[in-house]
Amino acid sequence: MKRVCCTTLAVIVGCGTPLSSLAVTSQTFQVSATIAAGCLVVGGVSNYGSLVFGSYSSLSTSTVSVALSGSVTLQCTPGVTLNMSVDGGLHNNSGRHMQLNSGSAQVAYQLFRDAGLSQSLGISQSVSVAYSNANNITLPIYGRVQLPGNQPGGTYSDVLQVQLSW
Numbered sequence: 001m002k003r004v005c006c007t008t009l010a011v012i013v014g015c016g017t018p019l020s021s022l023a024v025t026s027q028t029f030q031v032s033a034t035i036a037a038g039c040l041v042v043g044g045v046s047n048y049g050s051l052v053f054g055s056y057s058s059l060s061t062s063t064v065s066v067a068l069s070g071s072v073t074l075q076c077t078p079g080v081t082l083n084m085s086v087d088g089g090l091h092n093n094s095g096r097h098m099q100l101n102s103g104s105a106q107v108a109y110q111l112f113r114d115a116g117l118s119q120s121l122g123i124s125q126s127v128s129v130a131y132s133n134a135n136n137i138t139l140p141i142y143g144r145v146q147l148p149g150n151q152p153g154g155t156y157s158d159v160l161q162v163q164l165s166w
Helices: none
Strands: 039-041 063-067 073-076 082-086 097-100 106-112 127-129 142-146 162-165
Touching: none
Parallel strands: none
Antiparallel strands: 039 073, 063 142, 082 127, 082 162, 097 106, 106 142
């Protein structure tokens, strides 16, 4: 009797490289940024301007009104509520006063937040600064002095501190 034996031989050839994979994966990732609303003093100016009432006779009893000149420009994130307050100055005794640089004589003055001088800017009173262009904001500060007509001649001055908040 003859025996027949059949064998199956399987040969796997691999040259050390993996077989290509056709699997594809997809995932998402998040991207975000936070923008803090705020304001910027353009140019980093530390002097916000000056109120210069001018030169008058020591006998003058004129009422003089001026706007803040050379004032700083601010930029704010659109929609930010900008507030300012102005202290009473160096010679704050029952109101704001300019004092004679070479003496003790004083002349009272007032601040306003509108050109019509109808909205008083009280000592350390926080007021909203309205603006239409968020890239070009100026401080609305106006001054008025009633010259007394009886003060010694010379230069009178005061220094005020402005505080901005938003």
